Amino acid sequence: MPKKNLFDPNPSGFIEHDANNDGIDRRGFLKCMAWAGTGALCTVQGGALKSFALGSRIDSHMRSHNMGELTFVQISDSHMGFNKPANPDVISTLKAAVDKINALPQQPEFLLHTGDISHLSKPEEFDNVDQILKSTNRELFFVPGEHDVLNDDGKSFRERYAKNSKGQGWYSFDKSGVHFVGLVNVMNLKAGGLGTLGPEQLEWLEDDVKHLKHSTPIVVFAHIPLWTVYPQWGWGTEDSAQALSYLKKKFGSVTVLNGHIHQTMQKVEGNVTFHTAFSTAFPQPAPGKADGPGPMKVPAEQLRRVLGITDVNYVQGRNALAVVDSSLV
């Protein structure tokens, strides 16, 4: 492999077209992210997309919070308590994810967990995850998956992970000029339906972003995808279009981070980038490729290639956040 110039703004060779005249080559961006699955970082700097190999000296150069830069990590679907053939040891794969986070050359400021922390909402399952994530020494933010709210309508979940939340556990916070919104779409699910946000939460969301400047980048995180990935398997949210309508017209950069489907998927729709994360527990089949969306067994030596984490980087003044998935191995 020829040695790449680490300062080459386009080592992947994917950044070519600026179709929207906004300095963002979306097709190149997506290709870059696919290329980056092997462990590179795509970031937006100076209005142009650049790709860098992780572990290069460039990263210490980028590790500059003075630049109004922000890096965080998303993990999802740890399913603590699951012990079937698809992964008999979800503890060690979650620990491997934490090792990977701790080894990132650009340390994240905090972690987002997009739900299904536990498998059966048991206290000891939540305790185990808390114990393992403690070693990241990072601030942690959570939204529930349907597996986290099985017993008491999410009350114990909220007491543990969303003390200052509204309603059934939604909240927002700001970091380095980016506005983060945690949404709950796994409560009060109706027969035959998809995920749901509900009128109370939608009203709160509209109000929550009302006074933000148009230039504020928005990151929304929720468990079930906020776009329709595959309705036959419940992979979508009934009223997400309404939620997005409050955001996409007003804000230039909206990033949506979800879990639930246990595989990575990206979609760019104008100024909104949708992304779903790996699970740290077990993979699930691609839409329609199996009879149902349940745990998918892969050969043992391949398991850690289909589990992983997501690294997200934001540089102030730039539109798109760089969202990079990497598997455990």
Add this chain to the structure above:
Amino acid sequence: MSRKLFRAGLIAALPLAIAAVLILHPTGAKSEEASAPSTEVKVDNFTFGPESLTVAVNSTVTWVNKDDVPHVIASSDGLFKSKALDTDDKYSYTFAKAGTYAYYCSIHPKMVGKIIVQ
């Protein structure tokens, strides 16, 4: 009657006799007849099997989770709801009134089924 004929007649009559005994003294316990229709719904691979089950009034339907993920059996109109059923867990509900009862899995709501009680 010749002996041969008598023996043939006996052999022919045997199954009839056995049948008669069985009809008059049915095997099995009083309320769980072996020949009665099933009142069990098997939950597997994100589906209810059968998706539509017809039972008699006062039947107790039992859902058995054979899937490798938990499911929650919930009536569509709030009449009944199980706790989270892990693999091999069961939930039963007795239907005292005739009618059609739609239900679903409250954590995987695309899974729907119905119990017809008549």
